[in-house]
Amino acid sequence: MINAEFIHALRQVEKEKEIPLDRLLPTIEDALVSAYKKDYGGTGAVRVVIDPNRPSVMVFAERIVVDKVEDPANEISLDQAHKANPDAQVGDTVELEVTPDNFGRIAAQTAKQVVLQRIREAERDAVFEEYKNRVGDVMTGIVQWREGRNVFVNLGKVEALLPPKEQVDGEPYRFGDRIRVYILDVRKAAKAPMVIVSRTHPNLLRRLFEMEVPEIADGVVEIKSVAREAGARSKIAVASNDEKVDPVGACVGPRGSRVQSVVQELYNEKIDVVRWSEDVREYVRAALSPAKPTSVQITDPDRKSILVIVPSSQLSLAIGKEG
Numbered sequence: 001m002i003n004a005e006f007i008h009a010l011r012q013v014e015k016e017k018e019i020p021l022d023r024l025l026p027t028i029e030d031a032l033v034s035a036y037k038k039d040y041g042g043t044g045a046v047r048v049v050i051d052p053n054r055p056s057v058m059v060f061a062e063r064i065v066v067d068k069v070e071d072p073a074n075e076i077s078l079d080q081a082h083k084a085n086p087d088a089q090v091g092d093t094v095e096l097e098v099t100p101d102n103f104g105r106i107a108a109q110t111a112k113q114v115v116l117q118r119i120r121e122a123e124r125d126a127v128f129e130e131y132k133n134r135v136g137d138v139m140t141g142i143v144q145w146r147e148g149r150n151v152f153v154n155l156g157k158v159e160a161l162l163p164p165k166e167q168v169d170g171e172p173y174r175f176g177d178r179i180r181v182y183i184l185d186v187r188k189a190a191k192a193p194m195v196i197v198s199r200t201h202p203n204l205l206r207r208l209f210e211m212e213v214p215e216i217a218d219g220v221v222e223i224k225s226v227a228r229e230a231g232a233r234s235k236i237a238v239a240s241n242d243e244k245v246d247p248v249g250a251c252v253g254p255r256g257s258r259v260q261s262v263v264q265e266l267y268n269e270k271i272d273v274v275r276w277s278e279d280v281r282e283y284v285r286a287a288l289s290p291a292k293p294t295s296v297q298i299t300d301p302d303r304k305s306i307l308v309i310v311p312s313s314q315l316s317l318a319i320g321k322e323g
Helices: 004-016 021-040 078-084 103-132 202-212 247-252 254-265 280-287 312-319
Strands: 046-051 056-066 075-077 093-097 138-147 150-154 159-162 178-187 194-198 221-229 233-240 270-275 295-300 305-309
Touching (some): 004 103, 103 178, 221 247, 233 247, 247 254, 247 270, 254 270, 270 280
Antiparallel strands (some): 046 056, 221 233, 295 305
């Protein structure tokens, strides 16, 4: 018999870990079937029933009715079969309760292992769902360790992987550094969910501005586009849904405080905030700032092809690092 304390422990698991008892019991019963067959033999069908109200555990096994029993684990005499089923005949299969005397101890040990495994699985699934729902978000983490070129960042419940292609050249990633990372992907793994994060993704810049600029969070200012050369220079194009609000000024902040917070988070990456415009020529001029084009010509509207002429002295400024 499983003692009442054990059932009480299962009830606690149900409450604290949010694993319903009616989901735990079938798993425990399946594990006890395997334990019974391993310790007591038998090739026929075996069924284990746990009654949490008594509490008790009972084992039922099928036996083939025979004239002479040669394999007690799988056979039963006709006289014994009649005690369970008066209509039983030789060759029939009957189900009997075959609970061993010490099976309660085995049941308790097996159940404990199953419960611990299910708790680990439930916690792993909960963490997976939590981080899966945060793909596209920015989280703050602490750099923990390196393995080759991979960097691992502690996000609280998991250690996220920052792979080489998502790292910015020149960023140190020292042990203990607090950094914000963009949640790129979440995958199921054997021990814990694998969370892939990025420091190069353009949306990292977008999310950082959303966190720093209340007008963006409120929907008054809208980020229309983001272009990023991670570690070198980035640009965001912004527009206002309220003519009284200057979108560029809102993103720059008083004395540049808001944009400076983003710059510092990205290790002094140069960030330009430009005004978006429906007039393509004006938008292109703003986007290429601080370079000053002498001419902007739309050469093919369908292919969105534009010819921009700048002074030769400003060519590198216009086309960016390494062109």
